[in-house]
Amino acid sequence: MDIALEGLNNVETFYSLDDVPEFGRHSAVTFGVFDGIHIGHQSVINMLLKEAAQNKLMSLLVGFYPHPLAFLAPERCPPILMPLAKRIEILEQLGIDKTVILSFDAEIASMSPETFVKRVLLEKCRAKHVVVGYACQFGKDRAGNAQSLQELSRSRSFHVSIVPPTEINGAPVHSTRIREALARGDLQWSSQLLGRPYSLVGDVVRGDGRGRHLGFPTANIETQDQICPPNGVYAIRAKLEGRWLDGVLNIGIRPTFNALNFQVESHFFDFDETIYGKSVEIFFVEKIRGERKFPNLESLIQQIQRDIAVASEILAESVCI
Numbered sequence: 001m002d003i004a005l006e007g008l009n010n011v012e013t014f015y016s017l018d019d020v021p022e023f024g025r026h027s028a029v030t031f032g033v034f035d036g037i038h039i040g041h042q043s044v045i046n047m048l049l050k051e052a053a054q055n056k057l058m059s060l061l062v063g064f065y066p067h068p069l070a071f072l073a074p075e076r077c078p079p080i081l082m083p084l085a086k087r088i089e090i091l092e093q094l095g096i097d098k099t100v101i102l103s104f105d106a107e108i109a110s111m112s113p114e115t116f117v118k119r120v121l122l123e124k125c126r127a128k129h130v131v132v133g134y135a136c137q138f139g140k141d142r143a144g145n146a147q148s149l150q151e152l153s154r155s156r157s158f159h160v161s162i163v164p165p166t167e168i169n170g171a172p173v174h175s176t177r178i179r180e181a182l183a184r185g186d187l188q189w190s191s192q193l194l195g196r197p198y199s200l201v202g203d204v205v206r207g208d209g210r211g212r213h214l215g216f217p218t219a220n221i222e223t224q225d226q227i228c229p230p231n232g233v234y235a236i237r238a239k240l241e242g243r244w245l246d247g248v249l250n251i252g253i254r255p256t257f258n259a260l261n262f263q264v265e266s267h268f269f270d271f272d273e274t275i276y277g278k279s280v281e282i283f284f285v286e287k288i289r290g291e292r293k294f295p296n297l298e299s300l301i302q303q304i305q306r307d308i309a310v311a312s313e314i315l316a317e318s319v320c321i
Helices: 039-054 086-092 112-124 146-153 174-184 187-194 210-214 297-315
Strands: 012-014 029-032 058-062 098-102 128-135 159-161 200-204 221-223 232-240 241-252 263-268 278-288
Touching: 029 039, 029 112, 039 058, 039 086, 039 159, 058 278, 086 200, 098 112, 112 128, 112 146, 128 263, 146 159, 174 187, 187 263, 210 297, 221 278, 232 263, 232 297, 241 278, 241 297, 263 278, 278 297
Parallel strands: 012 098, 029 058, 029 128, 058 098, 128 159
Antiparallel strands: 200 221, 200 278, 221 263, 232 241, 232 278, 241 263
16 A cells, blocks of 8 residues: 655645634635544545535635643543644645644634634635534534534525545444554554554654664654554554655563663664654554563564564565555
8 A cells, every 4th residue: 555645735734713814715614633534534525625626615624633632621532643744744645725723722612613613614714615524513512513514504605515424344434443443453454444554653762772782773753642552563664754664663661671661662674874853654564473571681682583584574575655
């Protein structure tokens, strides 16, 4: 599966309502969290692009980042599937003209459905057509939904398209199903729901240097709030500054060293550059084994050598990412 994002159209992005200029064109708009931009989200975006093209409108996506629950109920906020920069990158590939990324704060949370439609969709976005998923909820206390949006449109001179659910195995695709698949390590299922292999995106940070001491230099990845598959060793492909690298990735606490802190660290094959502070994207190809404690460093080194050999075979046979 080739997921290289080429030919981006440099979507123009605004990060608050105050930053949004007075658009010279009317727009077709969709709004939501769009975490993961999975195949259900893609159905909504495809409808948006279709309506924009047919009616000569600008395509505009209003997204919320971080997740609204980070403001409303932080203890229930799920880990994210995709950081903001990656979402914007994929929206560029899909062909969205402009995006407005709003931080879900007290102002947004207090808007009634009517106020959200008036202030955000009509006044700021100049919406003539609004495309939403069947399960859309918006406004204070999530009082608005797809049907009420359609009712509001009748007196406010815009049209509404409601996109039906995208179903796999008889159930709608949504971000919760993808998180559940990743939590149990089902990479194939998560990829099917996403429409692409799952990836982690993060900056390379300094570690304790143990990998280099053992003869296998590693890049420690700061993944922040992004969900990780279960602890273990994985065959991976990584994208670094436009280059593709093969490697192995360890997720876990490194029990052989009696460590307790969670780390994501990757060893790239035939690579020994200093890349601290650079962003890297890790694509999971296949899990090799679970994390376990070894009796001594020699046993660990021998296992790492076997892991590299196994990963090399897996990656040689895998479809190019």
